[in-house]
Amino acid sequence: MKIENSKASNWYKQAEDKANQYFQTLLSYLKNNKSTTILYKEILMWKRSHRAILGAMYPGYDKRLVNDKGYLSWLANKGKLDRYLERSISYIYLRDLGKNLSDKETKERITHEKQKLKHSIEQGDSIIDQFxxxxxxxxxxxxxxxxxxxxxxxxxxxxxxxxxxxxxxxxxxxxxxxxxxxxxxxxxxxxxxxxxxxxxxxxxxxxxxxxxxxxxxxxxxxxxxxxxxxxxxxxxxxxxxxxxxxxxxxxxxxxxxxxxxxxxxxxxxxxxxxxxxxxxxxHQKETKDQFFEQAYVFFKSQELDRAKTLQNTEYTNEAIYLPVIVKSASSRLIVRGVLGNAKDHSSNERMFYYGIYNQLSDDFADLFDDMEAGAVTPYTYYLTYKDQRPDLINPFELYWTVITYLIHHVYQADEQAKEVILARAINGLRRFKAKHGKKKYQQIMHELKFGDNKLQRLIQQMVEKATDVDFLDKRLRDDMSQSFRQEQQEKADITREIKRLRQEINELLYFSNNKQVNDSAEKITDAANYSLQGSGKRLRPIMSWMVAEKVYHFDKDAITPLLKSLELMHTASLIFDDLPAQDNATIRRGRPTLHEVYNTALAELTGLFLTQQATYEQASLKKFDPEKVLELIRYASHITAEMCKGQAMDLASKETEQTVAQLETMCYYKTGMGFEASLLMPAILAGINTNEKQQLIDFAYHAGIAFQMKDDLLDVEGDATTLGKSSGMDQVNNRSTFVSLLGKTGARKKMWEHYCDAEEALMQLPEAYHFLHYILLYLIKRVN
Structure with missing residues (x-):
């Protein structure tokens, strides 16, 4: 172990020595004011190409920043889209791949990617939707x-x-x-x-x-x-x-x-x-050693930074900056090395020098969070001790020194590299200002001011005026972060809502006994209650309730009969499905099936009893247009008849190998139509247009098949305890399934294909239907 530790220490020392050489070079630029003179001229020249896009010329510009399609359309209308896309793609090639932007092949690839993206935008596609x-x-x-x-x-x-x-x-x-x-x-x-x-x-x-x-x-x-x-x-x-x-x-x-x-x-x-x-x-041994060496260097630099405390007044500039240079370089080199393919030494060198530019920009963006957490970064340490420690380097001044070095010594004054680096720097300052407000921004800029006032005024002028400095990846990052947080919150909200609705629906599903009638006659209500009181998911009435409430704003009391009817219809179908003459199942919803507890004849009667009660409930929808209620009853009767055909197909499939297409058709009849009914019944009452109905039908078709495919996978991967029903029944009944035809991997792929079809149908529906996205995810993620 001592040998290994010695070897690891040597890895870090080599990285630190290289970082120190770079750092000393930057310090020499700082001391003789090389960077400020050169950089002032560069920004002044760069400013000329950006004069036409001063914010004052386009009133309302900032409002467009909140809208993906609107912003891209604005750029296209102003003739700025090409430069925006080229800069954004070039940035990724420079930052993530370490490319020389003046290289002919790199230029051709950037142009190719730009044209692809531009075509997609011109077709009206949302960039975030592509993710x-x-x-x-x-x-x-x-x-x-x-x-x-x-x-x-x-x-x-x-x-x-x-x-x-x-x-x-x-x-x-x-x-x-x-x-x-x-x-x-x-x-x-x-x-x-x-x-x-x-x-x-x-x-x-x-x-x-x-x-x-x-x-x-x-x-x-x-x-x-x-x-x-x-x-x-x-x-x-x-x-x-x-x-x-x-x-x-x-x-x-x-x-x-x-x-x-x-x-x-x-x-x-x-x-x-x-x-x-x-x-x-x-990995081969050589590339594996290189990867783990970089991994150690990165981990060690993180550990050194993590161990620092703002209470320590004696950190040297080297102690502050060297771990930053090391970790920012190694983090990018690890990504290049993880595949074991990266052998381009020049790309690795460019990424090494680039790292601190990116890290100082990120540290500035996170300044207030780091201050609150007590984290030591070049910015937090300098702002804490600059009045006591005149020897401390101003990280903002160093940042612009790094920019000068990158433009002239790493990228040899390449115009596209200059455009990317300067636009990225100005954009970072603009984003900070937009996030924290003008007052806080000005306070920080005052704290971070350095010797060359002329350069600083020019930088702030560009921060104030330039608008064409945005990057697609920053917009995507913001959109993704917002989307994930929104998804996280919506998922939690939907989960709570489903739990609440399930409980409320459970309370509706009970038939009271008529004590004046012979006890033997009342067995049917006992049997119905037994079937209804199992641990059902109540997915169909929940979907219907959400559509009725979120899309059409129906009152709960008005829609209650419909919700009851959906679960009564579904439970009846399960009773028939479990009968000895059909699937001969012994467990349903975590309990013995109805015919096991009572007998087959009573189970058959109970199924019929529930279907008739479902029709009775539908006829009780008194708060809606009678013509719409009649249309709903006709539709429900048709769906029930079609689902019977699906079960007949299922029974006929025993002992006979089916094709995938035949199975998909059968799934639609057995499961997809039940989902369709849940969505379409409130839609019928609302009187929606034919196109919207068709999108709901398409969604239900693919969601229902995906649901059944997940059932087939669970049948071979789950157990009776988690499933709430007997596992392996398809094999016992010698019935074709998506798993038996396609294998588990093939079935999963097919399930995901139907998920995509359902999601694409959902995207054509109004935003109010968005909650169905989480229902769809549940169908393919569930474990029971």
Whole structure:
């Protein structure tokens, strides 16, 4: 172990020595004022090309910033879209891939990507919609990596759902997805132009899995050690384990965690162990050693920064800045190295020098959060001690020195690199000002002022006036963060609402006994109550209730008969489905089936009793137009008859192998029509247009088939306790299923395809139907 520690110390020393050389070069620029003179001229020249886009010329410009399509349309109308897209794509090639923007091949790739994106925008597509789950899955289908995407989607959701409240789950999800996307982008860039389809698929699949393996370290190492979830001694123990794992390139022996964090820490240990093993086994020895060396350097620099405290008055400039240079460079080099393909030394060098530019910008953006947390960054430390420590370097001045060095010594004054770097700097200041307000911004600028007043005035003039300095990835980052937080909140709201509605519906589903009638006659009401009181999900009446309430604003009392009828119809179908002459099931909703408790004859009568009671309830919809109620009853009778046909198809399928198309048709009749009825019945009462009805039918069709495919998967993967019914019944009945025809992997892919079709139908509906997105997700995520 001592040898390993010595080797690791040498890794960090080499990185620190290189960082120090860079830092001393920057200091020399600072001391002889090289940077300010050069940079003033550069910004002055750059300003000329931006004069036509002064904010004062376009009243109302800032209002457009809140709208994706509106902003892009504004750019297109003003002839600014090409430059905006080229700058945004160039930024990614420079930041994430370390490319030389003057390189001919890089220019051609940027132009190609710009034209693709521009065409999409001109077609009216929303950029953020291209990052919807359905859109990403369509991309995965083209790349033939559906299995990897399904795997990583399940992983990401498991992780973010398990994060304790001390974590920012939306930020963790965005960071994880961004890391995976970065590794995939790196994989595609590394592919030779003559790669076969199979080679491309293999590389992208590998990138998705390794991107997750590396990305998981952010919430499960960095965020965990930054949080207060663990005690000081637990943090030290955990940190030593991670260091040992990196040095030995293998998961260490984990400690046994106790208390409230036990379940979460067991998940952390399981996922990190799998991640380390995955990275180690997919590398050759040379590239594996390089990756883990960079990983150690990054981890060590993070640890050094984490150990700092604002109470310490004696940190040197080197102590403040060297870990920042090291970690900002190594974090990007790790992403390049995780695939084991990166051998471009010049790209690695560019990324090394670029790192501190990006880090100082991020630290400035997070200034107030870091101050509140007591974190030591170049900005927080300087602002705390600048009056006591005249030797401290002003990080804002150093930031502009780094910009000068990058433009002239790393990118050789390339015009596109200059456009990206200067626009990124001005945009960062503008975003800070917009977020915190003019007063706070001016206060901070006063605190961070440095020697060259002329340069500072020019910078502030551009912050005040320039508008064409935005970047697509920043807009996407904001949209994704907002979307994830909104999704998180809406998901929690919908979950609570479903729980409440289920309870209220349960209270409606009870038939009282008529004591004046012979007891034997009342067995049918007892049997009905037994069937209705099982642990049903009540999904159909819940969907109907939400549509009625959220879309059409119907009163609960007015719609109650409809809700009751839907569950009565559904429960009746389950009773018939379970009969010995049909599926011969023994468990339903976690209890013995009705014919097991009573007898087959009474079960048949109870099913018929419930269907008639459902019609009675529908006829009791007194607060609606009678013609609409009559239309609803006709529709419900038709749907019930069609669902009977579906069950007949199901029975006929026993002992006979079906095609996938036949199974899909049968699923629509058996399940999709039930979903359709739940959505269309309140729509019929509301009298909506034909087009909206058709979109609801399309949604229900695909959602119902996806639901059945999930059922088929659960039938082979679940157990009676979690399912609430007997598992393996399809095999017992020798019945074709999506799993028997396609295998588990094929069935999952097909399920996701129908998910996408349902999501795409949903996108055509008014915004009020948005809650169905969460119902759809539930259908494919459920475990019972």
């Amino acid at each position: 919807r789950l359905s859109a990403i899955y369509r991309w995965a289908q083209k790349e033939a990596v559906e299995e990897a995407l399904i795997w990583v989607w399940n992983k990401v959701n498991t992780i973010t759902d398990a994060l304790p409240k001390a974590f920012d789950a939306a930020h963790a999800k965005r960071k994880l997805i961004k890391t995976i996307a970065g590794v995939v982008m790196q994989a595609l860039d590394d592919l030779p132009n003559d790669s076969t389809k199979g080679e491309r698929t293999k590389q992208v699949d590998k990138a998705i899995r390794l991107g997750y393996a590396y990305g998981i370290t952010y919430p499960f190492i960095d965020d965990l050690l930054d949080s207060d979830l663990l005690s000081s001694s637990e943090q030290e123990t955990f940190s030593m384990m991670i260091e040992t794992a990196i040095i030995n390139q293998a998961a260490p022996r984990w400690t046994k965690w106790q208390g409230n964090n036990q379940q979460f820490m067991e998940l952390v240990q399981h996922e990190l162990s799998a991640a380390i093993a995955s990275i180690a086994e997919k």
